[in-house]
Amino acid sequence: AVVSTQSSGALIEQLNFLHMPQLGQHQFSTSDYSVCVSLNHINNFVPSFSNTSEAYSRPLRFLMESVYMAQQTTVLPGNVQVVAALTPIPLDILDMLTAHAKLNFIITITNHISKMADPHDQMTQSSTAYLAPALLETFSRLLCYTEIDSNSLKMMMDLIHRVSNYHAFGILCSLMEMFVHRMQFVKQTTHRMTMLTHFQTLYVLFTQRAGNHPQMLYMLESYTMRLLPLLNYQDHTRISSSPSGIKILSTSVEELNKLFILSAARNAGVSGNKMATNSWLKPFMDYMIQYTPAVREWSPYTLTYFPPSFKSYYCSSEQPVVYPAKNLAMMVTEEINRTMQAGAKHDFVKYYKESDHNEIFLCILLRKVVDSDTLPNYALKVTQNWTPAALKNQIRNMIDFIVLEVKNNKGTSQNIFNKIANAVNDFVFRHHMMPFDTLIFILALRKYSDQDANISLYLIHNLLVGKTQFSSRCADFVQHASPDFWRSIDWSHVHSAYHNKFPEHQYWMKKDNFAERGSGTFCLPTYYSNLCLRFVPILDIVIHRLIELPPKNCRKWLVEILRVYSRLFAYHDSPITFLHDTLFYYDVMLATEFDFEKRVLVRAYLEHLTCKPMEFLSAQFIKYLNAGENDPQNWSPSPGYFLELVNNMNDVIKSSDGPEFSHIDWRFNEFGNPVCMMLYLVSIELMCIPLPANKMSAEYLAEHRINIGSKLVDIVLNNNTGHLPELSNTLGILLSVLPVSFSKAVYRKIVEILRDNSNFYEVEGNIGGVLWNNKAQNVLILVHSFFQHCKTDKIGFLPEFITQNLNLFSTESHVVYILKLVSPFLCHLFRNPPVRNNQTLFSLYQVMLNLMSESTVSNPDLFVDYMYYIKYIYAGAEFKPLIEKHLPTLPANISSKLKFLVAGTDSTS
Numbered sequence: 001a002v003v004s005t006q007s008s009g010a011l012i013e014q015l016n017f018l019h020m021p022q023l024g025q026h027q028f029s030t031s032d033y034s035v036c037v038s039l040n041h042i043n044n045f046v047p048s049f050s051n052t053s054e055a056y057s058r059p060l061r062f063l064m065e066s067v068y069m070a071q072q073t074t075v076l077p078g079n080v081q082v083v084a085a086l087t088p089i090p091l092d093i094l095d096m097l098t099a100h101a102k103l104n105f106i107i108t109i110t111n112h113i114s115k116m117a118d119p120h121d122q123m124t125q126s127s128t129a130y131l132a133p134a135l136l137e138t139f140s141r142l143l144c145y146t147e148i149d150s151n152s153l154k155m156m157m158d159l160i161h162r163v164s165n166y167h168a169f170g171i172l173c174s175l176m177e178m179f180v181h182r183m184q185f186v187k188q189t190t191h192r193m194t195m196l197t198h199f200q201t202l203y204v205l206f207t208q209r210a211g212n213h214p215q216m217l218y219m220l221e222s223y224t225m226r227l228l229p230l231l232n233y234q235d236h237t238r239i240s241s242s243p244s245g246i247k248i249l250s251t252s253v254e255e256l257n258k259l260f261i262l263s264a265a266r267n268a269g270v271s272g273n274k275m276a277t278n279s280w281l282k283p284f285m286d287y288m289i290q291y292t293p294a295v296r297e298w299s300p301y302t303l304t305y306f307p308p309s310f311k312s313y314y315c316s317s318e319q320p321v322v323y324p325a326k327n328l329a330m331m332v333t334e335e336i337n338r339t340m341q342a343g344a345k346h347d348f349v350k351y352y353k354e355s356d357h358n359e360i361f362l363c364i365l366l367r368k369v370v371d372s373d374t375l376p377n378y379a380l381k382v383t384q385n386w387t388p389a390a391l392k393n394q395i396r397n398m399i400d401f402i403v404l405e406v407k408n409n410k411g412t413s414q415n416i417f418n419k420i421a422n423a424v425n426d427f428v429f430r431h432h433m434m435p436f437d438t439l440i441f442i443l444a445l446r447k448y449s450d451q452d453a454n455i456s457l458y459l460i461h462n463l464l465v466g467k468t469q470f471s472s473r474c475a476d477f478v479q480h481a482s483p484d485f486w487r488s489i490d491w492s493h494v495h496s497a498y499h500n501k502f503p504e505h506q507y508w509m510k511k512d513n514f515a516e517r518g519s520g521t522f523c524l525p526t527y528y529s530n531l532c533l534r535f536v537p538i539l540d541i542v543i544h545r546l547i548e549l550p551p552k553n554c555r556k557w558l559v560e561i562l563r564v565y566s567r568l569f570a571y572h573d574s575p576i577t578f579l580h581d582t583l584f585y586y587d588v589m590l591a592t593e594f595d596f597e598k599r600v601l602v603r604a605y606l607e608h609l610t611c612k613p614m615e616f617l618s619a620q621f622i623k624y625l626n627a628g629e630n631d632p633q634n635w636s637p638s639p640g641y642f643l644e645l646v647n648n649m650n651d652v653i654k655s656s657d658g659p660e661f662s663h664i665d666w667r668f669n670e671f672g673n674p675v676c677m678m679l680y681l682v683s684i685e686l687m688c689i690p691l692p693a694n695k696m697s698a699e700y701l702a703e704h705r706i707n708i709g710s711k712l713v714d715i716v717l718n719n720n721t722g723h724l725p726e727l728s729n730t731l732g733i734l735l736s737v738l739p740v741s742f743s744k745a746v747y748r749k750i751v752e753i754l755r756d757n758s759n760f761y762e763v764e765g766n767i768g769g770v771l772w773n774n775k776a777q778n779v780l781i782l783v784h785s786f787f788q789h790c791k792t793d794k795i796g797f798l799p800e801f802i803t804q805n806l807n808l809f810s811t812e813s814h815v816v817y818i819l820k821l822v823s824p825f826l827c828h829l830f831r832n833p834p835v836r837n838n839q840t841l842f843s844l845y846q847v848m849l850n851l852m853s854e855s856t857v858s859n860p861d862l863f864v865d866y867m868y869y870i871k872y873i874y875a876g877a878e879f880k881p882l883i884e885k886h887l888p889t890l891p892a893n894i895s896s897k898l899k900f901l902v903a904g905t906d907s908t909s
Contacts, residue, residue: 240280272791709745
């Protein structure tokens, strides 16, 4: 073969390799290109080779054997034996494969896993029937390639269903764990919903299964907890429109359903669809209340931030439930007295298994430990027989009991609280009675108000920041485990080392028959999960609860928790999106009450991310973030600040492949491209611009935001570089992810244009020429860009805007101008439920009728035709009363043309 001398050195080397005389005997390696070049060449350039030929199967067999074959076995956390293939194929090697080669590799892996799961296959009978860590890690990397994701993810979901049908629950759990911890950046969210539905189906199956399987149920709960916050508003809408969508809801765990509601409420608020949830909210809520009635119970502080549709549902269906139960302390005291009278030789294990007071057993233990510093010797034998549902009920009662105990001992409440906190910490980390993440999850979502809420959050603070093992676990984990798992080749070693140092003993592992596979309670393998990673979504919930409460002690607790666990956010699935949504959802509270805490919040979520978002923030904003708590709050952005933000955003939109983004692999990022990431970072900056220290009020905040929006609008309109369309597009995109108060600057600019009659020309004869000057035309371009990108709440302000400014539409030029502004977006307006009541169309009718009633119109046919267009395309007979009211006031030549707007449908009308 002749190789061109103009080819690069690497290409020449690879071409020469392909034409080696003894290519079939070459020893492959995963550290060079040889196996990839061979596989690609055979797949794409040698059609004579079939997929079963030796030339094809040899390199593919080598790749497979490198990730699932080894001479030795190793033990995973949970005491599960697997093949000791620990090093996955590096991402650089996988990147060299063509799309066809990757798909063939995925097919080979899925077939191998399916054979392992098949109970009739000999592979399943071996003692190492679980998946090798390298195989699972390589599989997850292959599934993240965007060029094949539609096919590969479908194969993944088919494999999960096959494995589930085989009842190979160890392998099934491994695949689900891989999906949750390694495929969180997959952009096809429909697969998340499919997986959530599968989680709930399995949960019901194992709940009804003889002997139960607490570990499987616990893992399914943690997987669901991790995926639910990743759903966006479109996902919730898609779920509601699907007959099977409601199946993602839990029928037994009230906290998971509360998490779904919190996520849906936040998404509805941030997406601008605060009223659009009415169509699906009630059936979903009724379904959840049917199975988990406690989802109707919310702290009043949490309910304050819910969108109107959520509030109206709870107000209409609220059934007051008073808890903590006032008689809980009395029940505990009576039960303790009863056991003391029974004597030490009584069979308490059997007693509490059959007793009606079994549900308050943790409360009894807590009182005993607080009073005597000793744990009864029968305690652990009682707890090890609990099902996950029973454990959760025990924890809820214990939390209510703690709140009552602290309240009822006001004089010594701090001393009592310290003893209780130490006892609970021992329950978790010393006696392993309950998972720590489950405890905090339930504690954070319990319905309390006023002093009760402060007690529960103070307990959370004490368990997270006080003398607890959890903070030391997190410190060790973040020191050794890289968040960039796709670049790591030794994750399995780090994972095992962490679990060896901090073994996660759970209450179900105390059973004598737990390790026996035939008992139904055998241990499942753990490849990625640990307490630190499971706790990340729970930490988000805790932070939101601390923001919602009145800012007394909560400010201090929030700052301390953020500072201790800030490095944990490097493992967050969507940290920048979550930060943006938090600033948006709690906008008023954070802007007026939490200035310093807000800065700590931003730093905590951004400064440890491997995509280094802090490098893309402006210098002025970084200086503001780093200011101390006692520094005077006097940052007011300089005149060039907003110009720099807009220009930087515009540059990224025009060219998103700059060298500053070269360190980011967008396949493993919450955003798919630099534009989305920069959009959220710029919006975070703008939402964090502080109010003046003497004007910290919600009333001034709205005006402050409009002023910021006005500066952005003026920058675009005053630009003299000839880039108005692209800058308008940039501003429209930016305003779409900001609170609605920023967008009102656009409406204010429209008013400014309409009030200045010098911007408009008089109409002479038929309208065919230019009716306004360049200034008005530029605003028209900007508004069109804004409407193109904005969300429902921002464009939903349009009818109110027109109604408030009817007096400005006094000439034909003015009316034609507003019609030009609105007309291209009538379809968009009509599709959105919040404005589907035709308020915008009604206001346009009002404008045109007022014009034709009060002045001589040169072009009445223009407005008559437009009104007929609205009737027949959108409104129907909706505005018949309005037309009938105005017809007598119109000139005869116009009223005769409009009479058919109110005519009947019969032929004589």
